[in-house]
Amino acid sequence: MRLLFPLIACLLLLLPRSLSSNYLPSLCHQEERRALMQFKDSFIIKNNSFCEYTEENHPEVASWRMDGNNTNCCVWDGVECNQDTGHVIALNLLRSCLYGSITSNSSLFRLLHLQDLTLVFNDFNHSQIPSEIGNLSSLTYLDLFNSNFSGQIPSEIQYLSKLSSLSLGSLDGYNYLYTKSLTSLVQNLTNLEELALSNINISSTIPESLANLSSLKFLFLDSCGLYGQFPTRIFQLPHLQDLDVRYNKNLTGHLPEFHTNSPLVHLYLGSTNFSGDLPASIGNLNSLTFFDISNCNFSGAIPNSLSNLTQLTLLDLSQNSFNDLSWFTRPSSNAILPQFEMLGLDHLNLTKFPDVLRNQSKLEYLLLRGNNLQGLIPKWMHNVSKDSLQLLYLSNNFLTSFENFPAIIPWPNLKDLLLDNNMMNGSLPIPPPSLQVYVVSNNLFTGRISPFFCNMSSPRELDLSYNHLSGMIHPCFGNLNQTSLSILALRCNNLGGTIPKTWAKGCLLRMLDLSQNQLQGHLPRSLANCTELEYLHVGHNQINDTYPSWLGTLQQLKILVFHSNGFHGAIWSPETNYSFPNLHIIDLSHNHLSGNLPTGYFTQWDAMKSNGVKNLHYLGDWVNYSITMAIKGVELEYKKIHDDLKVIDFSCNRFEGEIPEQVGNLKGLHVLNLSNNAFTGHIPSSFGNLIELESLDLSQNKLFGEIPPELVQLHFLSMFNVSHNGLTGHIPQGQQFGTFENTSFEDNRGLCGRPLSKICGDSNVSPPTFEENQGPRFVFEFGWKVVAMGYGCGFVFGVVIGHIVTTRKPDLVIKIFGKKQRQTRISRVNRRK
Numbered sequence: 013m014r015l016l017f018p019l020i021a022c023l024l025l026l027l028p029r030s031l032s033s034n035y036l037p038s039l040c041h042q043e044e045r046r047a048l049m050q051f052k053d054s055f056i057i058k059n060n061s062f063c064e065y066t067e068e069n070h071p072e073v074a075s076w077r078m079d080g081n082n083t084n085c086c087v088w089d090g091v092e093c094n095q096d097t098g099h100v101i102a103l104n105l106l107r108s109c110l111y112g113s114i115t116s117n118s119s120l121f122r123l124l125h126l127q128d129l130t131l132v133f134n135d136f137n138h139s140q141i142p143s144e145i146g147n148l149s150s151l152t153y154l155d156l157f158n159s160n161f162s163g164q165i166p167s168e169i170q171y172l173s174k175l176s177s178l179s180l181g182s183l184d185g186y187n188y189l190y191t192k193s194l195t196s197l198v199q200n201l202t203n204l205e206e207l208a209l210s211n212i213n214i215s216s217t218i219p220e221s222l223a224n225l226s227s228l229k230f231l232f233l234d235s236c237g238l239y240g241q242f243p244t245r246i247f248q249l250p251h252l253q254d255l256d257v258r259y260n261k262n263l264t265g266h267l268p269e270f271h272t273n274s275p276l277v278h279l280y281l282g283s284t285n286f287s288g289d290l291p292a293s294i295g296n297l298n299s300l301t302f303f304d305i306s307n308c309n310f311s312g313a314i315p316n317s318l319s320n321l322t323q324l325t326l327l328d329l330s331q332n333s334f335n336d337l338s339w340f341t342r343p344s345s346n347a348i349l350p351q352f353e354m355l356g357l358d359h360l361n362l363t364k365f366p367d368v369l370r371n372q373s374k375l376e377y378l379l380l381r382g383n384n385l386q387g388l389i390p391k392w393m394h395n396v397s398k399d400s401l402q403l404l405y406l407s408n409n410f411l412t413s414f415e416n417f418p419a420i421i422p423w424p425n426l427k428d429l430l431l432d433n434n435m436m437n438g439s440l441p442i443p444p445p446s447l448q449v450y451v452v453s454n455n456l457f458t459g460r461i462s463p464f465f466c467n468m469s470s471p472r473e474l475d476l477s478y479n480h481l482s483g484m485i486h487p488c489f490g491n492l493n494q495t496s497l498s499i500l501a502l503r504c505n506n507l508g509g510t511i512p513k514t515w516a517k518g519c520l521l522r523m524l525d526l527s528q529n530q531l532q533g534h535l536p537r538s539l540a541n542c543t544e545l546e547y548l549h550v551g552h553n554q555i556n557d558t559y560p561s562w563l564g565t566l567q568q569l570k571i572l573v574f575h576s577n578g579f580h581g582a583i584w585s586p587e588t589n590y591s592f593p594n595l596h597i598i599d600l601s602h603n604h605l606s607g608n609l610p611t612g613y614f615t616q617w618d619a620m621k622s623n624g625v626k627n628l629h630y631l632g633d634w635v636n637y638s639i640t641m642a643i644k645g646v647e648l649e650y651k652k653i654h655d656d657l658k659v660i661d662f663s664c665n666r667f668e669g670e671i672p673e674q675v676g677n678l679k680g681l682h683v684l685n686l687s688n689n690a691f692t693g694h695i696p697s698s699f700g701n702l703i704e705l706e707s708l709d710l711s712q713n714k715l716f717g718e719i720p721p722e723l724v725q726l727h728f729l730s731m732f733n734v735s736h737n738g739l740t741g742h743i744p745q746g747q748q749f750g751t752f753e754n755t756s757f758e759d760n761r762g763l764c765g766r767p768l769s770k771i772c773g774d775s776n777v778s779p780p781t782f783e784e785n786q787g788p789r790f791v792f793e794f795g796w797k798v799v800a801m802g803y804g805c806g807f808v809f810g811v812v813i814g815h816i817v818t819t820r821k822p823d824l825v826i827k828i829f830g831k832k833q834r835q836t837r838i839s840r841v842n843r844r845k
């Protein structure tokens with residue numbers, strides 16, 4: 013809202029001009045009209061995420077027609093002509109839904125009088141910016157922000173010597189533009205007031221000559237892969253208001269002495285390698301409103317002069333190495349402290365709630381994670397920005413409780429509360445209805461979950477895991493707002509009773525983790541209404557139910573863990589013809605499931621069939637799970653679940669019959685555990701196709717026949733166990749089989765050959781061997797990590813999905829504030845509409 017006011021004011025000021033009666037539109041030139049029409053016709057009008065057009069809200073080009081009384085292109089939306097000459101001088105197509113390429117023969121380059129070209133938020137389909145852009149020599153304003161161009165920025169831009177504003181940047185990862193030299197691109201653009209290259213791959217140092225662009229007001233070079241020393245003179249440019257060089261981790265630099273009357277308003281240096289002291293002269297930056305130096309290497313003291321910056325509303329000092337924090341505890345008494353809206357104080361080793369907070373009444377966002385805060389959350393804190401506070405992050409401290417008790421969260425408009433990884437005890441603080449994110453995992457909370465939780469009107473994330481909560485899950489939990497609730501995690505408590513049953517159509521739950529409790533009864537069938545469900549973990553409970561094949565209809569389901577419950581009966585092939593298309597991990601171990609595995613069942617598990625996708629995607633871009641597996645008595649942990657990891661664990665059940673040959677088609681499998689069942693028949697030779705397999709456990713079954721020699725092809729196999737079966741014949745030799753020990757094969761009376769001492773009698777049949785030309789591969793190939801288990805919930809078998817950390821980029825908050833100048837730009841464009 014704050015940002016809208018100037019915008020509206022600006023529009024009002026301009027209205028009289030456009031409405032004035034003596035305003036006559038000029039007539040446009042025919043060849044320019046033709047060029048505009050050709051330009052329009054070279055694109056498809058397509059809805060995309062930045063452009064949502066409707067019946068009422070057309071893209072500008074919809075009004076461009078040659079028919080009837082509409083031929084004056086000077087009155088077309090987004091077009092502006094010179095009053096006297098009638099030439100088209102401005103083209104403003106912001107979010108105009110244009111989709112297609114701009115080619116070098118585009119009629120756009122015939123509009124030679126263009127001074128202002130704005131094509132923000134269109135989709136130019138990864139085409140290159142044609143070098144002909146250099147022909148539009150009258151351009152003063154060129155804005156191609158976030159319009160899906162790619163390739164090298166044409167060097168011809170350097171000839172546009174009249175440019176005062178050049179914006180080629182994008183939001184995260186939308187453009188794929190790069191330039192090899194910032195120097196030659198901009199050094200002659202001496203009239204530049206704005207240079208915006210956010211998210212463009214520059215990968216170079218910042219040339220000293222940039223500091224010669226003496227008109228610069230706005231300089232955005234965030235996420236550009238910049239390195240080397242930042243030219244300090246840039247800070248002293250006489251007109252510079254906004255500087256953003258965030259997310260250039262290898263960019264070093266230090267702050268200069270600042271003089272009075274510096275126009276700097278926004279200074280963003282976060283996530284760079286800036287270091288040194290904050291100079292006391294920072295107190296001279298009278299206009300400074302946003303100051304972000306989070307995640308840098310600043311040290312020394314925080315200067316008292318910071319208190320004099322009365323305009324400052326955003327201050328993020330998180331994650332630096334300051335060694336004198338007295339500014340926080342003894343704010344200079346004669347200064348008027350700024351009234352902050354956002355204060356980032358993560359990871360500063362603060363030992364108590366800083367006194368600077370005492371007089372803050374406008375805070376909306378307060379970050380205090382990873383400090384040394386101990387004991388009670390003091391009473392005075394409860395009145396800090398009581399009505400404005402929306403987000404409070406207190407994770408990873410040593411807090412024990414709120415000072416008043418019983419605790420009701422004292423900020424009535426709070427939306428996000430993170431209190432995880434503290435030592436909070438007593439009963440759970442009651443959330444205000446406004447709260448959306450309530451994360452208190454890893455504390456010492458006891459008692460029941462109050463039904464007041466059900467008063468939250470749009471809860472998004474509720475994580476009460478790893479506490480000592482007891483009692484039943486109140487039935488009202490089934491009535492939580494299911495169109496807002498995305499995460500419900502109650503893992504590792506002492507909760508009893510049944511799982512809430514009332515999951516309605518439209519439920520948008522993505523993650524349900526009820527594991528390690530004492531829940532009983534059935535898995536509610538209504539969960540089938542939660543079509544977005546990706547993660548369902550009810551392991552280590554006392555659920556007594558038949559196998560819920562209906563879950564297969566949940567197309568998004570990726571992780572399903574049932575281990576150690578009372579699931580019983582056979583797995584039946586569901587009536588649907590499409591089941592578990594997206595499943596990556598299924599753990600049914602330690603239940604009472606029985607019967608044959610239906611042969612057709614696995615044929616539909618598409619995700620498990622794909623392999624070799626070695627990209628860097630992790631399951632759930634919105635949340636990090638880590639997974640732990642007990643293999644060979646060691647716990648292995650994946651810090652993040654790689655998109656590529658596929659696991660089936662059906663161990664410790666009563667399955668019987670043959671292992672379906674089709675399991676061998678699940679080529680993406682990394683771990684297959686069918687041990688401790690009553691499977692009979694042969695080991696399918698199709699297992700030789702499971703080329704990603706790292707662990708195969710078939711022990712404690714009734715398998716017979718030979719070990720298929722095809723298994724020698726499994727180069728990643730590092731854990732193999734077929735012990736306690738009725739297998740016979742030669743143990744295959746070579747490759748990974750050279751690394752397995754006796755225990756992998758023991759108690760199979762008919763097996764012979766290395767590593768067993770029993771020599772194979774039949775000398776006519778030589779054992780299958782392979783050349784050991786590659787040497788054995790190792791299990792840690794995919795980032796396995798042996799960890800000491802620290803779970804307080806008893807011994808862990810099978811697959812355990814470990815900690816859940818919602819992906820909360822530390823800079824998220826800054827991003828919210830970061831809309832800023834972009835808004836001014838858009839207002840500039842809007843005023844023409």
Ligand SMILES: *[C@@H]1O[C@H](CO)[C@@H](O)[C@H](O)[C@H]1NC(C)=O
Binds near residue numbers: 059064065066
């Ligand atoms: C474009 O998308 C928006 C929302 O995504 C939708 O409301 C609108 O009807 C769509 N317009 C057209 C013409 O399809």
Ligand SMILES: *[C@@H]1O[C@H](CO)[C@@H](O)[C@H](O)[C@H]1NC(C)=O
Binds near residue numbers: 079081082
């Ligand atoms: C042309 O303008 C007249 C009067 O302004 C209007 O009535 C008529 O509908 C317009 N014709 C077209 C084709 O837009």
Ligand SMILES: *[C@@H]1O[C@H](CO)[C@@H](O)[C@H](O)[C@H]1NC(C)=O
Binds near residue numbers: 056111113137
């Ligand atoms: C977009 O680019 C793709 C790949 O280059 C091409 O196949 C497609 O035709 C292009 N679409 C348009 C509308 O130009």
Ligand SMILES: *[C@@H]1O[C@H](CO)[C@@H](O)[C@H](O)[C@H]1NC(C)=O
Binds near residue numbers: 050054118119
């Ligand atoms: C540009 O040239 C290509 C062939 O090189 C042609 O197919 C296309 O129609 C031309 N586009 C325009 C706008 O003239």
Ligand SMILES: *[C@@H]1O[C@H](CO)[C@@H](O)[C@H](O)[C@H]1NC(C)=O
Binds near residue numbers: 121144
């Ligand atoms: C652009 O300018 C170059 C010379 O500077 C000229 O050769 C070329 O024809 C021009 N292109 C257009 C489309 O006018």
Ligand SMILES: *[C@@H]1O[C@H](CO)[C@@H](O)[C@H](O)[C@H]1NC(C)=O
Binds near residue numbers: 170171200
């Ligand atoms: C930049 O300006 C200098 C001096 O005016 C001139 O010598 C040089 O050729 C120009 N470079 C470009 C790329 O225009």
Ligand SMILES: *[C@@H]1O[C@H](CO)[C@@H](O)[C@H](O)[C@H]1NC(C)=O
Binds near residue numbers: 237260261262
């Ligand atoms: C920073 O520099 C190091 C060493 O030169 C390099 O490995 C790393 O990729 C760079 N990081 C970024 C974000 O450019």
Ligand SMILES: *[C@@H]1O[C@H](CO)[C@@H](O)[C@H](O)[C@H]1NC(C)=O
Binds near residue numbers: 317
């Ligand atoms: C803050 O400003 C006041 C008045 O302008 C001045 O007396 C004081 O020294 C300043 N404090 C600091 C720490 O710069």
Ligand SMILES: *[C@@H]1O[C@H](CO)[C@@H](O)[C@H](O)[C@H]1NC(C)=O
Binds near residue numbers: 361363384
């Ligand atoms: C944090 O402060 C304590 C004393 O208050 C000190 O012992 C410790 O080294 C500090 N830690 C860091 C990382 O600065």
Ligand SMILES: *[C@@H]1O[C@H](CO)[C@@H](O)[C@H](O)[C@H]1NC(C)=O
Binds near residue numbers: 493
């Ligand atoms: C449920 O949440 C949605 C999305 O946040 C919200 O629009 C809706 O008003 C909420 N419903 C109720 C009854 O509060």
Ligand SMILES: *[C@@H]1O[C@H](CO)[C@@H](O)[C@H](O)[C@H]1NC(C)=O
Binds near residue numbers: 516539
């Ligand atoms: C899904 O929700 C509807 C109400 O929206 C309910 O009637 C239905 O029983 C639910 N489905 C299942 C399988 O329970």
Ligand SMILES: *[C@@H]1O[C@H](CO)[C@@H](O)[C@H](O)[C@H]1NC(C)=O
Binds near residue numbers: 556557578
């Ligand atoms: C599971 O439920 C069935 C009836 O639904 C009951 O007969 C059986 O005893 C229960 N098993 C356990 C272990 O509670």
